[in-house]
Amino acid sequence: MSNDKKIHPHPLELSAVRIRDDYWSAYVDLIRDTVIPYQWEALNDRIPDAEPSRAIRNFRIAAGLEEGEFEGFVFQDTDLYKWLEAVGFSLASHPDADLERVADEAIELIGKAQSEDGYVNTYFAVAEPGKRWTNLVDCHELYSAGHLIEAAVAYVQGTGKTKLLDIARRFADHIDAVFGSEPGKTRGYDGHQEIELALVKLYEATGERKYLKLANFFIEERGREPHFLLEEWERRGRTSHWAPGVVQKMPPQMAYHQAHKPVREQDVAVGHAVRAVYMYTAMADLALHQGDVSLLEACRRLWRNMVGKQMYVNGSIGSTHHGEAFTFDYDLPNDTNYSETCASIGLIFFARRMLQAEPKGEYGDVMERALYNTVTAGIAGDGKHYFYVNPMEVWPAASEGNPGKHHIKALRQKWYGCACCPPNVARLISSLGQYVFAAGEDTLYAHLYIGSEASAKLNGRNVRVRLESGLPWKGAASLKIAEADGAGAFTLALRVPAWSQESIFAVNGERISPEIRDGYAYVDRDWREGDILSVELDMEPHRLYAPTNVRANAGRVALQRGPLVYCFEEVDNGATLQSISLPSDAALRAAVQLDGSVLLEADGYRMTDADRPSSSLYGTAKPSREPQRIVAAPYTRWGNREPGEMLVWIREDR
Incomplete structure (x- = not known):
């Protein structure tokens, strides 16, 4: 692999961005004031008439604070982890001593449930304590570990407290001791990708390259023959977690797990949609950190197929409820599609990484499409009801009477037994500031037109900007230089949305014709305090075919x-x-x-x-x-x- 020395634009830290937007501030406030408290109640099984979570109770049992049996899905721990990640992001921009105290108590509980060797998983601590790492295809151990790591990184960034990070590092070190290509280690990978992108975040937070190396191992090992997941299935006597004791006739499908061939050889999005985009996100991360040109090219191929042939008009992916999966090119049914909220969130993750690799408007366009349409559709205006599935067409009578459409809901639900989507929405919107801007050495990119204030260092100058936007209802937006020390040119780059047929730019009220390159308008000058770069986007409604x-x-x-x-x-x-x-x-x-x-x-x-x-x-x-x-x-x-x-x-x- 090459060592590409190019410095890519990076998202701004949450502490450097404040959302101030007529449209999006309501969502951010809803998450902070309603969703996070509501989801804490759900995790504690205190929502009347809602499916129970059992997440906190499982941790209490694993910690020895309560007696009982494990309940819920084998990956139930992740609901708490994603909630903590959302809390970390929220605290980064809105400190709240009471919320922080509740989160600290939850972290203390996780620490008590951690084994001496660093392992954390309430299912295997309570239900099957002797079967760690014996069923990676079904049991999501590394997936759960990944969400713990992501929560830890967000929480230390939001509060400066390292207790959860210490827990996560101990677990990551345990995983590093178990998995790898070295003699005596397991050459395996999880059935549900997540650990890979989480380990990259842990590397970024700690600077320890062993975590980047481990992430790379999980990506490179996937799809290589002999297939680990098949060998593991044989060792288990061809049984599945989902049907204990029943010998399966069909082995795990490698394409469903994106393990049918090495990732560098994949060019079609297949299998479980969320697993796919989480893996693609990690691939893009590794391509960036390692200057890996061939891995980046694989990301481009997969992006082109997914977005060009398998994405819905609302920025959702996954056309069938059978396995929450992709099917084949151009198969996009409207009345039975799955389009899981989590899948669009993963698509946004992937798009942001691709924007880091190469700032192109097509990535920003898809990120915007998924964010404005699917992710926010997944949550009700009251913050207490959620969609798991985002259909293109709903006939309530069919949802009730047709078994093939039972997954299509006409009403959002209070909670889900498998509640991956609600806390996923919370953590994304709480971290919204990380998606608006990116900064290179001398260029500030505005990927999304979301009103906000941000600080960055550009060409050695400390710069604070104020982005004002009328979207999604009005097309006027502007980027004002609120503060800028020193002197010297730097560049402001605004994404030119594909939906805007004509975009008019001006600097300090005078119309300009900026350089338009790969979907971004670039304006380079010695920007001074008070300067304003404005754009008028075309808001005429149009038809899509x-x-x-x-x-x-x-x-x-x-x-x-x-x-x-x-x-x-x-x-x-x-x-x-x-x-x-x-x-x-x-x-x-x-x-x-x-x-x-x-x-x-x-x-x-x-x-x-x-x-x-x-x-x-x-x-x-x-x-x-x-x-x-x-x-x-x-x-x-x-x-x-x-x-x-x-x-x-x-x-x-x-």
Whole structure:
């Protein structure tokens, strides 16, 4: 591997960014004031009529503070870890002594559950204490360890306290003693990727290269023959954690675990969607830290396939509920898709790393699409109800009556037995400041138009900027130099969103024509305090069409305005949504609401069966067409009013 000395732009530390945004501040406040406290109650099984978590109780049993049996999924510990990570991120920007005290008590509990050799896992401490590391394909031990490590890094960054980091390092050192290519170590890897990207974060936090080396081992070992997961399955007598004692006819599917071939040879996104994007994130991390050109090229290939052939219009991935997985190119059904919230979060992780490797607007566009549409759709406006699945189409009767659509929910749930998504949303939005900006030696990149203040060192100058934005409702945005010591040129680079047909730039009110390169507008000058770089983005609503080989969307159209994808809900349009259509020449009108949000209106049609005999299922009578005003609302907010049908892709009349 080469030692590329190029300095890549890096995200700003959370302590250097403050979100001040008319749209996003409400989400950040919701996470801090409502979601984090609510999820703590859920972890302690104190939410009435919600599925129990048992996470805290499992730790108390493992720590010897309570008697009982392990309950929940084998990876239940991760719900607490992701909650702690969200807390760490929140405390970095909003200190809260009471919240910190609660988190410290949870950390103390984790420490009491840790074994002398550093191992931490409540399932194997309580349920199967003699079977550590015997079923990596099913039991997610390294996945759970990864989330502990991520929580520890976030918490030390947010509070300066090292207790959780010490716990995580002891566990990581134990893992390093067990796994590796050296004689006497296990040449294995987890069935659910996560440890790899976490170890990179641990390396970044501690500077200890052994953690980077271990992350690289897990990535490079995956997919090599003989396949470790198959050998392990044979050693277990061909049994699975999910069906104890039952000999399996079919071995673990290597493609499902992205272990069908070495990662450098993979060029199609396959298998479990969350595992895939977590692995791709780690691959990009390692490519950056090690200057690994071939690994970066593998990331590019996988990105092109996933985004170009297997991503939904709302920035979600994973088209089937069978295994929460990818299927094949252009297979994007609307009424049965899975599109797990966690998968879009992982896609955002991957996009941010690719932006570090090569600042290109396409990565920022996808990061924005997933963030504005899927991630925020996964949480209700009250912060206490969540979607696990993010469908393109909902018919509540089918969700209830069709076994193939039981995973499609018309209402967000209070909690889940497998609750990976709710705390994942919390940790992402709590760390939102890490996704807005990146800084190189002399360039500040604005990846997202989210109002904020940020500090960075550019060309030796200490600079503080203030980003103001009207998105997602208005297209005006500006980047003001609030403070800048010394003198000397540096560059401001604004992403030019692909959805903006015409973007107008100005410096201090005078229109300019900046250099546009790879989807970013670059303006280089000796910036001084008070200077303003502004942009006016095109907010005209427009139609989106899928390629003709996406069969589910043949003859259909979707609507987008700014970064927001829109949908049609029964509450606005009545049932049945499949009966309404949008003429191809109908004007799309923006309707501004009292709260400043924007709906889209158009003159469309509804097909009716007025002339069909009620006793006949089929007949020769042609449906009649009646004019109807149709209304589209932002997809991210669907399901927050009356329950009912929802549709993203509407029939188009030509």
